[in-house]
Amino acid sequence: MRLFQKWPRIRLPGFHACGLCTATVPTPPLWLTERLALFEELWAAQVKKSTNMAQKEHRTIKISLPGGQKMNALAWSTTPYQLAWQISSTLANTAVAAEVNGELYDLVRPLETDSDVRFLTFESPEGKAVFWHSSTRVLGAAAEQLLGAVLCQGPSTEGGFYHDFFLGKGRSVQGSELPVLEKICQELIAAAHPFRRLEASRDQLLQLFRDNPFKLRLIEDKVAGPTATVYGCGMLVDLCRGPHLRHTGQIGGLKLLTEEYARRGFSEVKTPTLFSTKLWEQSGHWEHYREDMFSLQLPGSDRPPSFPGDHSSGHQAHTTLALKPMNCPAHCLMFAHRPRSWRELPLRLADFGALHRAEASGSLGGLTRLRCFQQDDAHIFCALDQLESEIRDALDFLRAVYAQLGFSFRLALSTRPSGFLGESHLWDHAEQVLHQALEEFGEPWDLRPEDGAFYGPKIDVHLQDALGRPHQCGTIQLDFQLPLRFGLQYKGHKGALERPVLIHRAVLGSVERMLGVLVESCGGKWPLWLSPFQVVVIPVGPEQEEYAREVQQCLQATGLSGDLDADSGLTLSRRVRRAQLAHYNFQFVVGQKEQSKRTVNIRTRDNRRLGERSLTEAVGRLLELQNTRVPNAEEMF
Structure with missing residues (x-):
């Protein structure tokens, strides 16, 4: 893959499993230790302030729970986790976060006023999001410590999570590094590092993340108020809205699935940008986004960045x-x-x-x-x-x-x-x-x-x-x-x-x-009605090339997309395989028999052999399937 972007990122999706491994973590870079030192200083000040508030007010607040249950708590002291223990040990062990007056709370965040409290478990969508999002912090911490990564964003998804980070121009995660990265994640989980929530001023945020251009941009674009939240977890200090689990030990384990490239542009980027993404087969997604389909800016082009240009194959779907x-x-x-x-x-x-x-x-x-x-x-x-x-x-x-x-x-x-x-x-x-x-x-x-x-x-x-x-x-x-x-x-x-x-x-x-x-x-397998690669005509030998061109012209005359592969340097089986890899919906193979009978021998991109049909019948059926816009024309032909 060619990279022209100044700030490429590495994205590592993951999901959870079990296991505990050991790995050696390199000496952390200076900027990481300096950031942690500043966080600890600000954290100590916040703890002192919170303790003073609790002692000064010593005020009882009223807690309302689902089902009408009422409880008392101390302002600036009692946490949702403590309330959960008073209700039942099962709830305390299964809760991942709390909803307090409509706002999501860490379980260890002290309550301040009278509150309606609802506990979230992993069974709820909100609870899953908290669980996955906490996992991204572990992955980010491991990437910082092992690879010296500059962290970007690490959101949860519906079924897991991923993290974006930058390793330096031209640098990506090596295959040999993935197992080590996963082992460090397991060690961070086993250490049960607490998630600590810090409210920091804008100036403090800029100081904490002065070495991270991604965080500085997020602060500039997203932080509208006087403060924002930062979470510390072990050596990790990250800008984050939260909430999180109480500690990393609640995660149990995680498994890194794959890596992919993504893009984030910055105003100072002057080099051309090529949009592309790569996902490995085991992720269940598609390794495609071919360079010959879409590019945001090609070398030598006078089109401004982020003004997309359709190449021939992408134009079909776009129009x-x-x-x-x-x-x-x-x-x-x-x-x-x-x-x-x-x-x-x-x-x-x-x-x-x-x-x-x-x-x-x-x-x-x-x-x-x-x-x-x-x-x-x-x-x-x-x-x-x-x-x-x-x-x-x-x-x-x-x-x-x-x-x-x-x-x-x-x-x-x-x-x-x-x-x-x-x-x-x-x-x-x-x-x-x-x-x-x-x-x-x-x-x-x-x-x-x-x-x-x-x-x-x-x-x-x-x-x-x-x-x-x-x-x-x-x-x-x-x-x-x-x-x-x-x-x-x-x-x-x-x-x-x-x-x-x-x-x-x-x-x-x-x-x-x-x-x-x-x-x-679609994963490259477009439905027929939307496909830029509908049919490829493949003559068995040079003697059938003229008839193959006639078949191609017949397809194109009806508005269907028809290509011709008459490459005499490749065997028939190689050309058939090439058509399958290009995800042509159908292949029309024509040999001596088909030429004499004016028929075509039809295969699908999944190598299903549909047999011999007359040219007129085959083209008519394709038009019917295209016009009805069926999603599975290959099965219905």
């Missing part, structure tokens, strides 16, 4: 996905360019064009976050009493498209933020309509209070890629402000001028982001 991308202001002007009547509503407009967003270089990521992208964002201008039916139709359309692509999804309803614009009664009605539509829709959804846009509430669509990473894709947004700012009006039933409601509707969202998720999901 197939391009439904109806958008231009919000232009559609408002189109609505306003002449008088409108209620009879024209709902008016649905869509436009196809490139969009640009001034993304910070540190947030760019392959096809999933770009500065230039396309979006299938239609705009629906409707009356208030048409809102409910339009939202239902948009949700039905969304479900139909995602089912076609083979994705499950989860919806989120975001309601008015504190700084909303417009009239409260319009917001109330809109939120009620969206809520009712989601209830009737029947798919899982979450409520996100105060997370809507300032101009209206919205429904966001989230799906996960093959690595378990979440992506926000489609969206349905209500907008009261653009119609107001553009002075949009229509003549109502009674002749009075009324203002329309605007619905922004994107099903795929960013076409490039959806394509990136699809690439991971």
Whole structure:
């Protein structure tokens, strides 16, 4: 793999197992010991402050538990873990974190006020996330100590975790280092290092992570308040929101699965960037993202970084996905360019064009976050009493498209933020309509209070890629402000001028982001209707090459993608194998018999032999399967 990025990262996904090994850890680098020394100094000050608060207030607080149980505790002293022991030893041994007044808490974090407390175990999604996330800290600590890694981010996923870190330009984890890294993780677990939560000021954060450009960027971009939390665990000191387990011993053991390359750009990067990722077979994902499919910037290209260019094979899938991308202001002007009547509503407009967003270089990521992208964002201008039916139709359309692509999804309803614009009664009605539509829709959804846009509430669509990473894709947004700012009006039933409601509707969202998720999901084996490699025609010998070209032209004349492999330097079996590795959905092999009978001998990319069919019949069946967009054309042929 070629690397052109200044800050490549190594990502090591993992999952848990059992076992205890021993490994020799090198002498830690100076920056690591200096960071730990500063953390210990700040930790001692925080412990002293907390002790003083507990002694000064010596105040009893009231604790409410699920089921109506009540308990008393001491402010700044009692922890959720102590409460769990008072309830039962089983709960104390199985709890991984607590929810305190709606906020996730470490079990050893002292309570400060009257609290509603709920305990989380590994059986809950939140508990799993805490467990996996604590494991990333162990992996990060091992990478720092063994490899001198500069840590980036280490999130949990639905079924495990991974960690991103930087080892130096051109440096990656060697295969021989993975077992050693895993052994160090096991030793850190066996040592039962406590997770210690420190609240640090912005200046203290900058001092703690002065040697880590990734953390400095996160502090700059994400830390909006006067303080943020840092966790210490053994020699590890990391910027993290938490919560975590009480100590590493609760993890029990972990197993490193694989490594992959990922990318994080920075504004000072001047060298060309090639988007690529590598995952080993044992991870259950796909080693693909071929250089001949997509590149964000090729050497010598004048295209700016993060402006994607489709190569021939990627263009097929991209253009197939391009439904109806958008231009919000232009559609408002189109609505306003002449008088409108209620009879024209709902008016649905869509436009196809490139969009640009001034993304910070540190947030760019392959096809999933770009500065230039396309979006299938239609705009629906409707009356208030048409809102409910339009939202239902948009949700039905969304479900139909995602089912076609083979994705499950989860919806989120975001309601008015504190700084909303417009009239409260319009917001109330809109939120009620969206809520009712989601209830009737029947798919899982979450409520996100105060997370809507300032101009209206919205429904966001989230799906996960093959690595378990979440992506926000489609969206349905209500907008009261653009119609107001553009002075949009229509003549109502009674002749009075009324203002329309605007619905922004994107099903795929960013076409490039959806394509990136699809690439991971398909694992190189695209369904026929979306595939850039539909059919390859393979003549047995030079004598059949002319007929093979005729077959290829027949495929292309009907709109199918047909390639020809007449490489006389390779045997037939080698060319068949090459077609399978390239994931062509079908191979049409033609020999002397097929030429004389005007037939083709058909194989699939999984080496299923479908036998001999007439050329006309074979092409007709492919067209039928493509037009019906079946996900398994090879099985249904």
